[in-house]
Amino acid sequence: MSPAMPRIPRTLYREEHEAYRDMVRRFIAAEVTPYLPQWEEEGLTPRSVWRKAGAAGILGATVPEAYGGSGGDFLFDAVLLEELGRAGASAPAWDLHAHIVAPYLLRYGSEAQKRAWLPKMCAGEAIASIGMTEPDAGSDLQRMRTTAVRQGDHYVVNGSKTFITNGIIGDLVLLAVKTAPEAGARGISLLLVDTKTPGYRKGRNLKKAGNKAQDTAELFFDDMRVPVAARLGEEHDGWRMLMSELVQERLIVAVRALATCAAALERTLAHVKARSAFGKPVFDYQNTRFRLADVATEVEVGQVFVDRCVELHARGALDMVTAAMAKVWTTELQDRVLDTCLQLHGGYGYMWEYPIARAWADARVHRIYAGTNEIMREIIGRQL
Numbered sequence: 001m002s003p004a005m006p007r008i009p010r011t012l013y014r015e016e017h018e019a020y021r022d023m024v025r026r027f028i029a030a031e032v033t034p035y036l037p038q039w040e041e042e043g044l045t046p047r048s049v050w051r052k053a054g055a056a057g058i059l060g061a062t063v064p065e066a067y068g069g070s071g072g073d074f075l076f077d078a079v080l081l082e083e084l085g086r087a088g089a090s091a092p093a094w095d096l097h098a099h100i101v102a103p104y105l106l107r108y109g110s111e112a113q114k115r116a117w118l119p120k121m122c123a124g125e126a127i128a129s130i131g132m133t134e135p136d137a138g139s140d141l142q143r144m145r146t147t148a149v150r151q152g153d154h155y156v157v158n159g160s161k162t163f164i165t166n167g168i169i170g171d172l173v174l175l176a177v178k179t180a181p182e183a184g185a186r187g188i189s190l191l192l193v194d195t196k197t198p199g200y201r202k203g204r205n206l207k208k209a210g211n212k213a214q215d216t217a218e219l220f221f222d223d224m225r226v227p228v229a230a231r232l233g234e235e236h237d238g239w240r241m242l243m244s245e246l247v248q249e250r251l252i253v254a255v256r257a258l259a260t261c262a263a264a265l266e267r268t269l270a271h272v273k274a275r276s277a278f279g280k281p282v283f284d285y286q287n288t289r290f291r292l293a294d295v296a297t298e299v300e301v302g303q304v305f306v307d308r309c310v311e312l313h314a315r316g317a318l319d320m321v322t323a324a325m326a327k328v329w330t331t332e333l334q335d336r337v338l339d340t341c342l343q344l345h346g347g348y349g350y351m352w353e354y355p356i357a358r359a360w361a362d363a364r365v366h367r368i369y370a371g372t373n374e375i376m377r378e379i380i381g382r383q384l
């Protein structure tokens with residue numbers, strides 16, 4: 001953030017959060033940023049950085065100590081998201097692992113399930129993913145066709161998933177399946193599947209327009225036998241669990257999007273002040289100042305709103321509609337801001353080696369995943 005921002009002091013974080021931020025920022029600068037270009041080439045992140053993050057306490061900040069974490073509040077997760085956004089680090093997908101999958105286990109897992117997975121996840125020894133989307137069922141998730149048929153104390157799973165983040169490197173997938181195909185949303189269950197289970201097959205690591213260091217995979221299940229004991233929560237109760245966890249998933253996107261905007265503003269200010277055209281810094285043109293004045297204003301306004309959402313969520317009071325509003329507004333702001341900032345970098349802004357180019361490409365997916373922005377508008381519109 002530029003020295004002048006935020007103008008309205010943030011009151012959300014306490015001293016322990018800022019100390020954690022300091023550690024996370026240094027960790028990302030040393031262990032992530034220098035390696036991103038290589039990971040982008042390879043299309044995935046190595047296990048070593050997950051283990052290092054685990055050892056640094058980054059993967060279990062909000063998991064209770066009994067399960068290998070540090071037992072902090074949601075604000076610690078928000079700090080990590082802000083720092084990843086600030087650094088332009090689209091990978092590793094620690095948010096999906098620690099802020100999306102781990103909370104399902106914590107809220108709905110049995111004691112045995114928690115003990116089996118959470119300590120390894122906190123240590124970065126087991127990498128988690130979530131498998132909801134299928135080739136013919138994305139927004140309309142109820143149409144999923146992957147089935148789990150009960151046979152004694154096992155389910156026999158057949159079907160496929162696509163676009164699964166951490167699908168290549170993952171050890172655990174929280175898998176949404178149909179246990180009663182005729183019952184629509186009421187026939188969905190969630191299974192904790194070890195990716196070494198026979199019948200579990202990884203497909204392609206999909207080539208993407210951005211987030212290139214994150215692996216995004218197709219998954220296939222052929223007569224995969226999963227113990228009934230690996231079911232999360234009650235049978236047929238998957239839809240309710242999915243809906244309740246989506247509030248946090250959408251807020252996560254919003255927090256990160258806003259931090260990305262603030263970082264883009266900072267980088268662009270530095271660039272336009274250093275770069276000259278027709279004998280004066282690009283910053284000295286009124287067009288530049290006006291456009292960045294708009295960016296600065298929107299980031300300032302957005303920060304107050306997002307901070308308030310985070311505060312509400314930290315005490316369990318953020319509702320589905322407000323989370324949808326936060327996701328829509330911040331991700332569309334992000335696209336506008338990054339487009340402006342890239343333009344003000346001129347041709348350099350289009351070069352991959354410049355963080356603004358990466359940020360622009362990485363941002364686009366935020367309007368698509370965690371529920372598309374059209375679906376967010378449906379959620380908001382229904383409540384009006």
Ligand SMILES: Cc1cc2nc3c(=O)[nH]c(=O)nc-3n(C[C@H](O)[C@H](O)[C@H](O)COP(=O)(O)OP(=O)(O)OC[C@H]3O[C@@H](n4cnc5c(N)ncnc54)[C@H](O)[C@@H]3O)c2cc1C
Nearest residue numbers: 130131132133137138139140163164165368369370372374
């Ligand atoms: C990089 C990346 C990572 C992902 N990671 C994961 C993951 O880890 N796990 C996972 O399960 N999924 C993941 N996804 C999938 C993501 O959640 C879906 O892509 C998303 O939900 C949209 O589904 P779809 O792609 O099938 O699009 P569709 O549902 O086919 O949508 C196509 C278009 O139709 C619009 N539309 C659909 N329904 C309506 C409606 N009712 N009203 C108005 N417009 C509508 C959509 O908004 C969209 O514009 C990921 C996707 C990407 C791109």
